[in-house]
Amino acid sequence: MSKIICPKCGTENDEDAKFCINCGRLLLFEPPAPPPPSEVKETRESIEKCSKSKCNRIAYYTCNKCGKPFCNEHIIRYKGLDYCEDCLEKIKNKEKIKVISLVALVVVVIIGGSFTIGSFVVS
Secondary structure (H helix, E strand, O other): OOEEEOOOOOOEEEOOOOEOOOOOOEOOOOOOOOOOHHHHOOOHHHHHHOOOOOOOOOOOEEOOOOOOEEOOOOOEEEOOEEEOHHHHHHHHHHHHHHHHHHHHHHHHHHHHHHHHHHHHHHO
């Protein structure tokens, strides 16, 4: 009797098992059917209407933040992760705010420190 390997924990299970004997995960017997050919083909119209905000091509990637599907032409890799244009802009804006806040904090500490040191020197 052949065995089925659990995709979650790697345990060997009997071929007729419905659930993994180790972790309890449902074991799939058949791979999902491929989509019908009419859904797979790209048409000239779908390529022309395709944009970064709404991609009509076959999705190979999903945005790590929002989960939107995108083709390889519209996904943007940033710091090792894939993002759509909208989410990447939000992430970069948050990073800018963090840098500006850090600079403002350093300036406040320097100014506050100079007033504190100045008050000790005058006394």
